[in-house]
Amino acid sequence: MSQPSHREMIERLMTTRPHFAEAIAYLASLDAGLGEAADGPRRRWDHDLIAGLVPAGCRVLDIGCGDGELLLKLRAEKQVRAQGIERDTELALKAVENGVPVVQMDVDHGLDGVPDDSFDYVVLEETLQTVGRPQVALREMLRVGRVGIVSFPNFGNWWVRTQLLIEGRMPMTPRFPFTWHSTPNIHVLTVRDFEAWCEAESVVIQQAWAYAEGEYHELIPADNVLAEEAVFVIGRAATNV
Amino acid sequence: MSDPVDARPTKAKKPIDPPDSPRSVGWTRPRQALLADAARPLPLDCGVTIAPVTVEYETYGEISPAKDNAILIFHALSGDAHVAGWDATWEESGRAWRAKRVGWWDEMIGPGKAFDTSRYFVICANVLGSCYGTTGPTSPNPVSGEPYGLSFPVVTVGDWVRLQVRLLDHLGIDKLLAAAGGSLGGQQVIELGLAYPERVAGCIVLAASPRLSTQGLAFNYVARHAITNDPHFVAGDYYGTDATPDRGLGIARMLGHITYLSETSMAAKFGRRWQEGDGPGYGFDIEFEVESYLNYQAQAFSERFDANSYLYITKAMDYYDAATSLGGGDLAAACAVAQGQWLICSFTSDWLYPPAACRELVHGLMAGGKPVSYVNIESSYGHDAFLLEVETVDRLVRGFLKGVA
Numbered sequence: 173m174s175q176p177s178h179r180e181m182i183e184r185l186m187t188t189r190p191h192f193a194e195a196i197a198y199l200a201s202l203d204a205g206l207g208e209a210a211d212g213p214r215r216r217w218d219h220d221l222i223a224g225l226v227p228a229g230c231r232v233l234d235i236g237c238g239d240g241e242l243l244l245k246l247r248a249e250k251q252v253r254a255q256g257i258e259r260d261t262e263l264a265l266k267a268v269e270n271g272v273p274v275v276q277m278d279v280d281h282g283l284d285g286v287p288d289d290s291f292d293y294v295v296l297e298e299t300l301q302t303v304g305r306p307q308v309a310l311r312e313m314l315r316v317g318r319v320g321i322v323s324f325p326n327f328g329n330w331w332v333r334t335q336l337l338i339e340g341r342m343p344m345t346p347r348f349p350f351t352w353h354s355t356p357n358i359h360v361l362t363v364r365d366f367e368a369w370c371e372a373e374s375v376v377i378q379q380a381w382a383y384a385e386g387e388y389h390e391l392i393p394a395d396n397v398l399a400e401e402a403v404f405v406i407g408r409a410a411t412n413v
Numbered sequence: 414m415s416d417p418v419d420a421r422p423t424k425a426k427k428p429i430d431p432p433d434s435p436r437s438v439g440w441t442r443p444r445q446a447l448l449a450d451a452a453r454p455l456p457l458d459c460g461v462t463i464a465p466v467t468v469e470y471e472t473y474g475e476i477s478p479a480k481d482n483a484i485l486i487f488h489a490l491s492g493d494a495h496v497a498g499w500d501a502t503w504e505e506s507g508r509a510w511r512a513k514r515v516g517w518w519d520e521m522i523g524p525g526k527a528f529d530t531s532r533y534f535v536i537c538a539n540v541l542g543s544c545y546g547t548t549g550p551t552s553p554n555p556v557s558g559e560p561y562g563l564s565f566p567v568v569t570v571g572d573w574v575r576l577q578v579r580l581l582d583h584l585g586i587d588k589l590l591a592a593a594g595g596s597l598g599g600q601q602v603i604e605l606g607l608a609y610p611e612r613v614a615g616c617i618v619l620a621a622s623p624r625l626s627t628q629g630l631a632f633n634y635v636a637r638h639a640i641t642n643d644p645h646f647v648a649g650d651y652y653g654t655d656a657t658p659d660r661g662l663g664i665a666r667m668l669g670h671i672t673y674l675s676e677t678s679m680a681a682k683f684g685r686r687w688q689e690g691d692g693p694g695y696g697f698d699i700e701f702e703v704e705s706y707l708n709y710q711a712q713a714f715s716e717r718f719d720a721n722s723y724l725y726i727t728k729a730m731d732y733y734d735a736a737t738s739l740g741g742g743d744l745a746a747a748c749a750v751a752q753g754q755w756l757i758c759s760f761t762s763d764w765l766y767p768p769a770a771c772r773e774l775v776h777g778l779m780a781g782g783k784p785v786s787y788v789n790i791e792s793s794y795g796h797d798a799f800l801l802e803v804e805t806v807d808r809l810v811r812g813f814l815k816g817v818a
Contacts, residue, residue, distance in 0.1 A: 231782070255784055264788050268809050271816030273754065273784035275775055285776025 217388050218297060218323045218403050221381060223249050225321065225405065230292035231255075233317060235279050235309065236299030238263050240272030247272075255291070257283070280304040283312045291317040298401075300324045302356045307369075314375065314408050323403040326382075328362030328396045347400050363396040370406060379405040427803065429515050431499075436523050438473040438498035438530055441516070443506075443546055445469050448579040455541075455576055458569040458738075465555065468580055469546025470494050470538035473522060474530035476586075483586045484528055485577065485613075486518065486537040487594030487601035490669070490726050491718060493545035496537040497522035497530075508545075510717045520803045527810040533590065540601075541576050542568045542725035550721035551652065561721075563649035568725060570597075570733040574604040578612060591817055593617035593810070595799035596766065597726070600733050603774060607739050610752040615817035617810060618757045620799035622770035623735035623744055623777070629765055632672050633727040636665035640720045649721050662720040663711030670710050675762040675795030679703060736777075744773060745780035755785045756813040758806065760798035786813065 219242050226232060228250045234243050237256030246252045256274035258264040267274035277283070280303055294317030296309060301324050303309045313320045325347035326332075335343035342352040350357065363382070370377050380391035382399035391402060430437040446468050449455035454464035471494045476483060486496050497516040503509065516522070524531040539547040542565065550565040557564075581589065592613045594602045599621025606616040625633075640646060643661030651657050671679075683703040699705050740747025755778055759771035768789045775787040790805050792798035799806065 253782075253784065255779075261788060261791060264786075265805065265808055265812075268756065268786050268788065269812030269815075271812060273786045273816075275779065275785060275787040276789050277787075285772070285779045287780050287782075290779075290782050 217383055218401065219245055221388065221403055222246070222295060222297070222321055225379075226250055226252060226293050229253070231290070232293045232295065233257065233286070233291040233313075234295045234297065235283075235313060236296065236302070237267060237272065237274055240267035240270045240274060242295065242297060243267075243272045244270060252293075279309045279312060282308055283316055286312075286316045288315055289318060293317055293319050293321060295321045297321070297323045298325070301327075301360050302358065304358070306359045306361075310369075310373075310375075314406070318407065319378070320406045321403065322366070322406060323401060324361060324366070325357070325401050326363050326396070326399045327360040328364060329384075329400050330397045331400075333397070345400075363391070363399055363402050366402070366404060370404075374409045376407050376409055377404055378407055427520060430519065430523065436525055437515075437519070438523050440501040441471055441473070441495065441498040442501050443469050443471050443494055445546060446580060446583050448576060448583060455572070455579070457566050457572045459567050461566050463541075463548070463566055466541065466548045466576065467546070467552075468538050468541075468548075468576060470536060470580060471496065471516075472584075473497055473535045474533055476534040476584075480586050481588070481590060482532065483534045483536060483581075483584075483589050485581070485589050485592045485605075486522070486528070486535060487577075487592065487598035487605075488517065488537060488540070489594070489596040489598045490723075490730065491666075491714070492517055492598070493543070494537045494539040494547075495545075497535070506546075508717070510713070518800070521807065521810065527807045527814075528593070533814075536580070536584070538577060538580055540568075540573045540726065540729075542722060542729070544719035544722040549719070550649065550725060551719050560652040562652065563721065563724075565721070565725065567728055569729050569738075570600050570604050571608065571738060573729065574601055574608060577601070577605070578609055581612065587612070589613040589615075591615035591617060591814060593619070594621070595619035596621055596796065597730050599766075599799075600730070600735075603735050604733070604739075606751055606753070606755065607735055607747050610750050614753040615813060616751075616753065616755045617813060618755070618771075618774065619806065620758070620760055620763050620766045620771070620796055622766045623747075623774050624733060624737075624770075625730055626765075626767070626770060629672075630731050632668055632765075633731050636668050637724050637727060639664035639668070640724060643720070646720065649724075651720070657715070658720045659712075659715035662715045662718065662723060663708075665720075665723055666711050666714040666718075667707040670707060672765045673796045675764065675793055677762060677793040678795055678797075681793070682706075735774075744777035748774075748777035748783065749781045751778055751781060751783050754813070754817050755783065756809060757785065757787045758799070758809060759787075759789045760792045760794070760796070760802065761789060762793050763796045763798060765796040 230252055232252045232254055234256045237258050240256055243254040243256050247254045256267055256272055257277055258274050259278040264274050264276040294313040300306050331345050332343040381388050381403045382391045382395035383401040384398045432439045448468050449464045449466035451464050454462035455466050456462050495516045497519045500511040503511040522528045522535055528535050539545040542549045544551050550561045554561045554564055592602045592605050599618040602616050602618045640658055640661035643658035645656040646658040686702045688702050688705040735747050736744035757775050759768035778785045790802055792802050794801045
């Protein structure tokens with residue numbers, strides 16, 4: 173499915189009125205506590221997906237591991253050798269409190285000290301769009317790991333597009349719940365942007381999934397507009413999994 | 414490195430747990446163990462052996478039947494084995510400065526505290542060459558019967574840890590649940606974890622790097638220079654005289670204190686306030702508050718510390734270089750043998766063991782694929798932060814021990 177025209181977008185908006193109404197209601201509910209509503213059950217879909225992907229006992233590095241939630245799950249379910257990286261002090265403290273090994277460092281400065289191929293899987297979950305140098309993060313993850321798992325909110329989603337198109341305001345959705353001035357999402361991207369980057373960098377997309385309207389499926393071309401979030405499994409050109 | 418009470422710059426004092434508090438280990442009594450004698454002397458890195466060696470140590474809590482709940486705490490430059498509680502023996506041992514003072518890391522060690530003595534068996538021993546009960550320059554040289562003075566052999570962090578391992582053997586502990594220390598104490602944790610990886614499950618390194626910076630070497634040199642140039646030093650042979658090199662030791666301590674604080678913490682605590690009056694006296698007496706503080710610290714320290722011990726301990730600190738002694742110059746190679754888990758913690762305003770230097774160890778361990786936790790804590794307290802940022806360090810230690818246990 174090719175990218176819909178603006179006219180098609182607006183038609184789609186009208187035919188999906190319940191969702192649009194939901195979006196309006198959600199926006200209205202956003203007060204000072206921006207962002208809080210974005211967390212919750214939705215995080216689990218990619219956690220479950222990732223837990224299904226990684227083989228038992230492998231070495232996993234989670235870049236931007238937060239409080240270590242994903243690594244805890246992977247360690248419990250897959251007995252992985254877990255290591256986290258987190259730039260925020262409070263989150264790193266929480267990860268230590270959760271018993272997850274975490275090194276406070278900022279991937280924007282590269283992963284100095286982490287040797288090539290020292291991990292089987294490197295996860296960049298909901299982090300890519302927040303880093304200062306996303307290309308450094310992606311290249312570093314494929315340097316230190318064999319396989320990269322990248323998830324990000326899709327800025328090409330129809331909900332985002334229509335808000336910018338119709339309201340002329342920076343979009344605020346459950347996936348992008350921040351005002352333009354408070355957002356940590358400084359390098360937003362679309363599914364298509366990511367695919368294009370992989371092609372330009374000779375990075376192989378091994379698998380990809382999209383999450384839309386409460387469920388996930390293998391990525392299809394229409395997901396550049398439909399997906400709220402996407403998960404890509406990537407590797408270096410010569411890598412076989 | 415620093416004295417916990419003396420050095421407390423600006424942080425509001427936490428309530429101290431009295432000996433009858435349920436959170437205090439209560440009254441403590443140091444113990445001594447003969448860990449080297451003529452039949453089994455302690456080999457030293459400098460090439461000689463030493464005997465006899467007595468070690469003073471304290472323990473808190475109960476050892477489990479499997480002896481798997483032991484945690485070894487290492488003290489820093491001016492510290493001692495009295496890490497928690499109240500010394501019941503201060504009078505008989507003549508350690509008057511302990512009369513109203515709780516152990517140096519009491520906030521972290523006790524029932525319900527981060528190093529929970531209702532669960533863990535906590536040990537702390539005084540280092541070789543110090544002056545708090547373990548054999549050192551003040552001890553009699555078995556050849557002459559006189560105090561060693563400068564005939565005491567130069568000791569290293571490696572020697573200290575070798576001796577601590579003998580203490581573990583003496584106590585029947587094969588493997589520690591954890592070892593922890595800050596500053597020079599942290600360097601002993603590094604040494605233990607890399608030289609005896611099979612002896613410890615969790616290593617907690619606070620405000621310490623695998624080697625001291627050039628700047629650190631320079632400060633220590635000036636400190637020793639002050640001592641050795643004191644007219645009362647007389648080549649370290651001042652025992653039994655009524656004049657000891659207090660001025661030199663005091664200057665060394667003042668210099669030390671400056672390195673334990675930060676520009677911000679000194680400004681916050683003293684500013685440019687006058688000790689007396691509200692303007693200059695146009696002379697060279699103590700005028701600023703910061704001068705008065707340093708002078709007080711110098712005096713208090715020379716009453717409780719031995720100048721020769723200061724020389725030996727700073728020398729051990731200077732020599733320590735884990736990459737060279739354990740990895741042929743390559744820290745990653747030294748770290749390759751590491752087992753278990755590591756927690757490394759630096760403090761943003763620490764200029765004695767700066768964060769970048771602490772990260773060298775993190776990188777060394779990561780290079781070997783070791784699981785490692787590292788946090789760089791935002792603090793304005795300089796090097797002393799490892800003793801002052803109790804809330805954060807408490808959280809880290811509790812969480813880390815949960816993962817190790």
